[in-house]
Amino acid sequence: MKRALVLLLLLALPLQVLAANAWLTRIGPALRGLDYRGTLVVVADGRMETLRVFHRNDEGRERERLVALSGPPRELVRDGERVVCVGTGGGDAAYPLDGEGHWRAAIALGEGVATEAYDIALGGQGRVAGYPAQILEVRAGDRWRYGYRLWLEQDSGLPLRVDLLDAGGRAVERVAFTELELGVQPSDEELSPSAAVTPVPTRRASPLPPESVGWLVRSPPPGFVLRAARSQDGGAHLLYSDGLASVSVYVEPAPPGLRGSDARRRGAVHSRTFWADGWRVLAIGKVPAGTVDRFARNLSARDDG
Amino acid sequence: MAAGAAARMGEEELDLALVKRVQAGDNAAFDLLVRKYQHRIGAVVGRFVPEPAECQDVVQDAFIRAYRALPNFRGEAQFYTWLYRIAVNTAKNHLVARKRRPPASDVSAEDAEHLDLASRLHDHDTPERQLLRQEIEQAVADTVAQLPEELRQAITLREVDGLSYEEIAQLMQCPIGTVRSRIFRAREAIDARLRPLLDNERVRP
Amino acid sequence: MSREYLHDELPVDLREQLCAWMDGELPADQAAFLQRRLAHDPELRALWERWQLASACLRRQPLRLMPADMGECLVVQVQEATAPRRRHWPWAAGLAAAVLLAALLPRMTVMETPPALPESPRMAAEATPLAAPPRGPMSPVNDGPRATEDVLQPRPWPRSPLAPGEREMEAYLVRHNALVGDQGLGGFMPYVDVVVHETDAQAETTADDAAETDTATEDERR
Numbered sequence: 036m037k038r039a040l041v042l043l044l045l046l047a048l049p050l051q052v053l054a055a056n057a058w059l060t061r062i063g064p065a066l067r068g069l070d071y072r073g074t075l076v077v078v079a080d081g082r083m084e085t086l087r088v089f090h091r092n093d094e095g096r097e098r099e100r101l102v103a104l105s106g107p108p109r110e111l112v113r114d115g116e117r118v119v120c121v122g123t124g125g126g127d128a129a130y131p132l133d134g135e136g137h138w139r140a141a142i143a144l145g146e147g148v149a150t151e152a153y154d155i156a157l158g159g160q161g162r163v164a165g166y167p168a169q170i171l172e173v174r175a176g177d178r179w180r181y182g183y184r185l186w187l188e189q190d191s192g193l194p195l196r197v198d199l200l201d202a203g204g205r206a207v208e209r210v211a212f213t214e215l216e217l218g219v220q221p222s223d224e225e226l227s228p229s230a231a232v233t234p235v236p237t238r239r240a241s242p243l244p245p246e247s248v249g250w251l252v253r254s255p256p257p258g259f260v261l262r263a264a265r266s267q268d269g270g271a272h273l274l275y276s277d278g279l280a281s282v283s284v285y286v287e288p289a290p291p292g293l294r295g296s297d298a299r300r301r302g303a304v305h306s307r308t309f310w311a312d313g314w315r316v317l318a319i320g321k322v323p324a325g326t327v328d329r330f331a332r333n334l335s336a337r338d339d340g
Numbered sequence: 341m342a343a344g345a346a347a348r349m350g351e352e353e354l355d356l357a358l359v360k361r362v363q364a365g366d367n368a369a370f371d372l373l374v375r376k377y378q379h380r381i382g383a384v385v386g387r388f389v390p391e392p393a394e395c396q397d398v399v400q401d402a403f404i405r406a407y408r409a410l411p412n413f414r415g416e417a418q419f420y421t422w423l424y425r426i427a428v429n430t431a432k433n434h435l436v437a438r439k440r441r442p443p444a445s446d447v448s449a450e451d452a453e454h455l456d457l458a459s460r461l462h463d464h465d466t467p468e469r470q471l472l473r474q475e476i477e478q479a480v481a482d483t484v485a486q487l488p489e490e491l492r493q494a495i496t497l498r499e500v501d502g503l504s505y506e507e508i509a510q511l512m513q514c515p516i517g518t519v520r521s522r523i524f525r526a527r528e529a530i531d532a533r534l535r536p537l538l539d540n541e542r543v544r545p
Numbered sequence: 546m547s548r549e550y551l552h553d554e555l556p557v558d559l560r561e562q563l564c565a566w567m568d569g570e571l572p573a574d575q576a577a578f579l580q581r582r583l584a585h586d587p588e589l590r591a592l593w594e595r596w597q598l599a600s601a602c603l604r605r606q607p608l609r610l611m612p613a614d615m616g617e618c619l620v621v622q623v624q625e626a627t628a629p630r631r632r633h634w635p636w637a638a639g640l641a642a643a644v645l646l647a648a649l650l651p652r653m654t655v656m657e658t659p660p661a662l663p664e665s666p667r668m669a670a671e672a673t674p675l676a677a678p679p680r681g682p683m684s685p686v687n688d689g690p691r692a693t694e695d696v697l698q699p700r701p702w703p704r705s706p707l708a709p710g711e712r713e714m715e716a717y718l719v720r721h722n723a724l725v726g727d728q729g730l731g732g733f734m735p736y737v738d739v740v741v742h743e744t745d746a747q748a749e750t751t752a753d754d755a756a757e758t759d760t761a762t763e764d765e766r767r
Binding site: 350368371374386478530531 | 566569580583598599618623711
């Protein structure tokens with residue numbers, strides 16, 4: 036039913052946009068479903084970081100590993116439901132995700148994109164890491180989100196390069212493969228963590244229908260809707276998205292009698308935290324600073340209790 | 341004797357003992373002094389020469405100059421104060437030689453140590469090393485915060501308040517041997533957290 | 546910690562002596578023996594170095610990390626004046642590879658001036674965070690994102706215990722990526738942000754913690 040509706044919607048759009056949207060929908064399946072091994076370069080803040088990337092999908096069991104080649108040694112390993120971080124800022128940790136790690140084929144990238152939030156158009160042809168690529172221009176309609184310029188591999192749609200754009204169309208961050216073996220299966224060893232880690236204590240999180248969560252963000256920026264919610268530890272984890280950009284809002288009980296705020300940035304990922312009234316709110320996402328600020332400020336309990 | 345003075349004398353005596361050994365031809369003692377003060381001198385030089393590779397070179401130059409000047413060091417001043425001045429002069433000379441002007445204000449060693457906030461805000465070191473420094477500082481702080489009360493108290497009185505073992509023993513009302521053991525266990529606990537951060541063999545590409 | 550460093554090369558009493566010596570509290574005869582041992586034991590010297598680094602951290606002294614082998618290099622240098630100078634940080638291998646790879650990307654260079662974060666008009670009014678269920682009309686919808694200069698201004702307040710720590714932030718980001726992936730949403734190269742670890746907490750604004758007992762707060766909730 037949903038697919039038919041989407042198809043209808045797609046047919047209603049002009050051909051160019053239809054073609055551009057079709058390219059968007061190929062990205063998710065390619066990223067999740069293909070086997071590949073390569074070297075990724077991330078350029079941001081005038082610096083460059085290099086990562087080695089391994090990805091494999093065996094009949095639905097998805098595994099990946101990212102290893103930093105520049106700077107202090109650190110890596111992230113994911114095997115289906117478990118994410119293990121070695122040497123990253125939080126210290127060695129394993130995160131069992133209780134079913135959160137799976138990609139659901141039901142809703143592909145691009146189908147849920149708020150059309151008023153972005154201008155999507157095909158660009159020219161390019162070449163990245165030796166592969167011919169189709170360029171896709173995704174311009175943000177306002178300052179609440181980043182825009183993208185994507186180089187997608189012609190046959191599969193795998194993103195070979197992604198430029199994150201600010202409101203002026205300038206690249207805030209560039210991520211690109213400098214070498215890539217597509218279709219090559221990384222070995223078990225390449226997908227295993229370099230060190231054993233102690234698991235982070237599991238935090239019980241159960242999915243909820245969005246309507247029944249006791250919190251919401253009043254007047255999120257245009258295009259952002261509540262996509263998922265989970266109750267957790269007496270609080271909640273809300274996910275808002277406009278189809279491309281996503282912001283998570285975490286609400287948790289906090290010691291009463293304290294009030295304060297915090298703002299962080301990790302590359303293009305921003306977070307904003309407030310605590311007051313016995314609660315702590317944290318909004319985080321790959322969106323401009325003002326956006327997480329707006330989400331965190333406008334979180335409140337639902338009227339209907 | 342004022343509290344802390346005994347401990348500072350203990351440390352100062354240690355520095356002087358090492359200096360005497362260097363003067364007597366023991367270069368291993370010089371290595372120990374470098375290992376002790378290299379990062380602090382790095383911060384001092386870094387205020388004049390922010391670029392990381394250049395800063396490293398100047399720090400090395402400063403230590404070499406200190407080594408060569410050691411025969412003339414008689415112990416009138418604290419060793420670190422003497423070393424600090426050499427580092428500042430080396431940095432200034434470096435800038436002048438490259439026709440660059442040193443920063444306007446030149447702070448004394450004691451004031452400089454209390455400007456840690458300013459230096460944190462204006463650290464021009466490489467991102468990787470800034471990050472590592474932050475991780476190190478965090479690891480140390482976290483470990484100390486999680487230590488059993490008596491270990492935490494002992495190491496804090498020693499490092500932050502600068503008390504001698506004798507003074508700590510009086511304060512904590514325990515034998516000096518216990519103080520020594522507690523400080524040792526605290527340092528071991530911190531080192532267990534610190535060592536992996538400095539171990540660069542952990543991840544294979 | 547899962548990794549055990551058992552110091553199997555270094556006897557515990559030797560380490561204890563180093564500890565006391567470091568504080569100037571070791572008797573002279575033992576000190577002499579210890580220094581001889583130090584001259585020939587790189588593990589023991591490395592321990593000295595790490596303990597000194599920890600000490601500097603505890604005393605909150607400003608630090609800029611120097612390469613691990615600086616002491617040894619200098620000793621070599623002062624012994625042989627003609628020894629060539631080691632310039633690079635021991636972990637430069639990865640960086641060298643990255644520089645090589647950069648040559649393959651003519652338009653992606655490290656030297657580019659960093660682009661500015663998005664500019665935005667100032668918010669008209671400051672919305673109260675965590676408003677309790679509002680009885681009346683909401684505060685006006687804001688025009689644009691809050692000026693980032695406000696958000697990015699670090700202030701010298703002591704760190705609040707409620708500000709999320711490094712481990713917590715990483716957990717939030719990992720779960721965020723997981724939920725995003727679960728919903729089949731954007732995030733073109735998931736989890737890269739977790740690994741590419743730029744300096745976190747740069748834009749830290751931590752307000753001081755104060756008791757929320759004043760009546761003004763009560764009124765704001767109306």
